[in-house]
Amino acid sequence: MTRAETGASLLSIRHLRKEYRPGQPVLKDVSLDFPSVGVTAIIGPSGTGKSTLIRCVNRLVTPTSGEILFEGQDMAKLSGSTLRLMRRRIGMVFQEYNLVDRLSVIENVLCGRLGYVAPWRAFMRRFPPEDIARAFDLIDAVGLSEEFATRRADALSGGQRQRVGIARAIMQQPALVLADEPTSSLDPKTSVEIMELLAEISTSRGVPIIVNIHNVELAKRFATRIIGMTGGAVVYDGPPGGLETAHLHQIYGGEDFL
Amino acid sequence: MSVPRVWQRFTLAERIARAILYVCVVIAVVWSIRTIEVIPEFLYDAPEQTADLFSRMWPFDWAFYPKAIHAALIETFHIATLGTLIAIVLALPLSFLAARNFVSNPLLNFVAQFIFVASRSVNSLIWALLFVAIFGPGALSGVLSIAFRSIGFVGKLFGEALEEAQVGPIEALTAAGAPRSMLLVKGYWPQVEPAFWSIALLRWDINIRESAVLGLVGAGGIGVALDAAMNNLYWDQVGLILAVIFAVVIVTEIVTSSIRSRIL
């Protein structure tokens, strides 16, 4: 809790605890701070609460106790419209892309503006022209050409869908991007491309990104900071270079996986 | 400065098709509202009339249940069930004729399809009118009207299930030299049996509801009691009959859904 006292961080998690069933905590007293730059990778075995941690930040999951301070607000206590206003500031990328299949690529990207757009405009697809222009730019920026814009999302490959998912998150002009296992449904080559894209976006647009990831190699290669979790608690927090085999044993248990 | 890129949700043809459809809907609704005859005087006292209706219904005339409702209820149940059974017996052969993969004679296909459409277009209440004219009032007319209305429903759905049957097993049997009757028993039936039971149950469920009103035109069942009670303005009996029908329908729905989850 060194950086916390200075109050300089963008996101501070304090004593976060989450129980889906009473008495069985998935997260036990997690406290973390995130500055407003860089890619942070959270690694750890399945079922260790990585996903729950990330979902607590934008309140797709409601924590049992603890504080999540983001831009001066405690996300854990918000509800209704104030929660929605804060969610607009946080983009999210999902493992299975979570695109609306029957909508076109550009409609999916424009979903990122739904926190700002009136329902009738969304219904008539009368998005502001500057939003549409930005959506085209983003489709370009994530490596899809403009001809993809009017294709339906279910006509794309996995890697292309994830690019659309990233464009949707960036479309929010977020202060923070959460990525929940963004590469777990992709083949190794595409996984590298997607992580490259996330790292590139983080530096070029100055957005901090928190990534849940299974693949330790990818985490070391693209993250500026690594958090190792096991059994609902943080056991490593530091630069990728400092992550030793001993840490990995502690995180994943046993040695066979190496 | 790049040229603003235009994006539209639909292609021109799609937009035209939708626009035409929307315009048609608007025209149909506006035309209907403007020309349909509604007598406004009747509307003003509608709330009073409704309140009056319900106040006359309660309390129910419970003594009426053993007197007239119970027997009529049993009759309704039998009408619905027998009607469904007869419909199935009549519809099954027709649906084989209608299935293009089983009978490849367009004329026979068409005849079967036409019987189904005729059966489904005429409402069970109107079928009941015809059968009451032929066989006189009573349960016989009710059973036949339920059966004739259901033939089209069962036959159409079961015929579609037959057409969706996988060709693989059929071809295997044909290759083994099986006669047509064996194709039916060992090739088609195992594939369509679940669909058959589900269609039969669905129609039975519907027929329980339908048979409750057949009595309004004299075709037997609880509708006869309802008609009599209404003509005599005994609204407390009407209320009781409606409550009984409601209860039976709910029970039927629970029974059919539990059978369906068990056998499917």
Add this chain to the structure above:
Amino acid sequence: MSVTRARPPAFPVNWPSRLAWIGLALYTLYATSILDLTWQRFVVGLGNGAKFLSRMFPPNLAADKLALISDGMIESIQIAVLATFFGVLLSLPLGLAAARNLAPGWLSWSARGLIAVFRSFHPVIVSILFVKAVGFGALAGILALIVSTMGFVAKLFAEVVEEMSPKPVEAVRATGANFLNLLVMAVMPQVTARFVGLSVYQLDSNLRNSTMVGIVGGGGIGAPLFTAYQRFDYDVVLTILIAIILLILLAEMVSGRIRRIFL
């Protein structure tokens, strides 16, 4: 050929199924006797039927009858159009309220209760009540069919909404979209095509039912049909029946077209 070890039968008898068939056969005999459905009655009836049919043919195509019938048919169509339009409109919120994955528990349960009540009464019974409440005429028929439309469309629409994928909904919720935007961009794309399909099917079904509500005073072709029937003008009855069948055939063709536009 030495051992006579008993093999399991290749085709084991499916006793539950066999019992069900036997039960149905016994029930048929029992119910037939209870309802007094005798062969003799049937044969007597067939004699009547021949007389009946001979009085039906040829269909009555006199100009005044045709004018009466076309008025009745048009009113039936109007009843069906209005009942479908307003019924479908009202089914949208009702179906959403009944969907357990979008609405809170108390709301979905009350919506489900309402739908169950709407569904359990036959449109004819509902029209009887509305005829008493708003008087004879088309309005009673429209209101009755609105009720049955809501019972059918809202129930199936709620099921469609419950079957949709929750993932896009979660993603759109995470962007900070409000509930209406969530409906527009995450829910509607997933359910619209099937909702249109349900509505079009219901238009068919309302057309059929609108020919019937007139029998109890709810307007449409049912009234002239019932009058002709009571006066033994069976040739007019036949003309009306032919008109109804043609209308339904036409409606089935049109509804196929509409569904294709929204696929």
